Amino acid sequence: MHPTVDEQLQGARRLLDLVAADPGLGAGSAALLADAGRLLRRLEGTWAEILPFLVADSRATAALLVDLAPLLDGELATAIADAAARTAGGSATLHELQIAVAAAHNDELRGLLSDAIASLPDDEAGRRATAAIGAHLRRRLDADPTNARPGRPARPAHEG
């Protein structure tokens, strides 16, 4: 099925690189091309891994939320149970393997996690829960394929 997604991304980047090599290019245009190239490089290295990442993270987030539910009020606990029931198990359906559907469901679960963080009791059980949430979020940062950084010059921290 050529050109593959990778081949198309690589082709687009190659064309941008040709423009970037033009000695008559202004500094502003060069900066815009560099940003466009950076976005394409990020996509090249990660697009194929995003869907499995979202599905796996949704499963992990749903499991964490189910564990947290006994500490939360009834309405939030009910919403968690509902969202967890809609989370793909071992075999996802074709519908669930659409990336927009997977992303929306992951957002829903992460939103519930934010709600849970705001609602946790300020006691020992709450502290254990926040530690578990912290560990989950660290694992997610490590697993997120879009966090892989293509080569780029060092920058001040607030620019990432």
Next chain:
Amino acid sequence: MAEDVEQISERIVAFLAAQPDTPAPRRIEAVQRIGVGRSRENWLFDAVWPSPAGGEHTEPLIVRRDPPGGLLETDRATEFAVLEALVPTAVPAPLPRWLDAAGAHLGRPSLIMRRAPGDCDYFVLSGPLPLERRSALAGRFCDLLATIHLVDWRGCGLDRTFTDPGPEAAVRELDAWEAVLRRDRLEPTPELDLAARRLRADAPASSRTVLVHGDFKPGNALLEARDGTDDIVALLDWELAHLGDPMEDLGWITQPLRTREHLIPGVWEREDLFARYEAATGWEVDLDAVRWWNAFASFKTAVMQTSGLRSFVEGRCDEPYRPTATVLRTLLDAVGA
């Protein structure tokens, strides 16, 4: 599409001609946009005025204009008021000249300042200058921070611009940046919500109120070498200035994400900075509070990146910002999550 030199030149000429207290310049020259100052659009130009004794004189100026979008949304009128208040103080801030608060003339909210000489170098303390010069410069940066914190903010009228948060400075800042987060995020951010919960639980009380710069760093300073000494000619970018806890600026400059900008390993460490700051101000550095402000600095950085992401997605800025894994991991470390 960005405005070109001709368009902005026409705007500047018309704006200066409309100033009631200033004669119109004969012309403006050397208009160019510079990349320094990522949060604002900066245009350099020279205004040529008639001299009273005949002939003409040139004033180097800079327009600092709001971009359509980016990391920060701040108020040019507030920044102008801070610069005006600092004129009679010992703080080397740019001289403010004119304000177009609503952008009626210059297209977007803008201020015009006198342009100072010197160069900007984010990483001057870790760069190729001899170690003695870098070490001396690090001390001067610390002294400058102390000078800012020692400003008599009531005496120079900053209490008319800002509210004194008193002992609750930390909570007020957290409130303000959480509001920005709620306004700008495009998706749930449990990492930041968890951090904010931890920060709120541990917020320190401020022992005194000072003028806080909010983004103190070598990258916001203009440096000039004179007789082998590196002078800080001007400290720029006052858009995040506010009244608050002096530990906030100390937490900003000693945050893990910025050590390369502010410290020199083995020569100018946190402890050296704190000792010199204590000597310059006579105030004790509260290490627990600084640690909280270190964590807050990562939170603030992540919120800025969140704002930058929205600006990029909405087509208001060209840089593809996003909260980075480095910043989020540093934040989770700092809050002990």
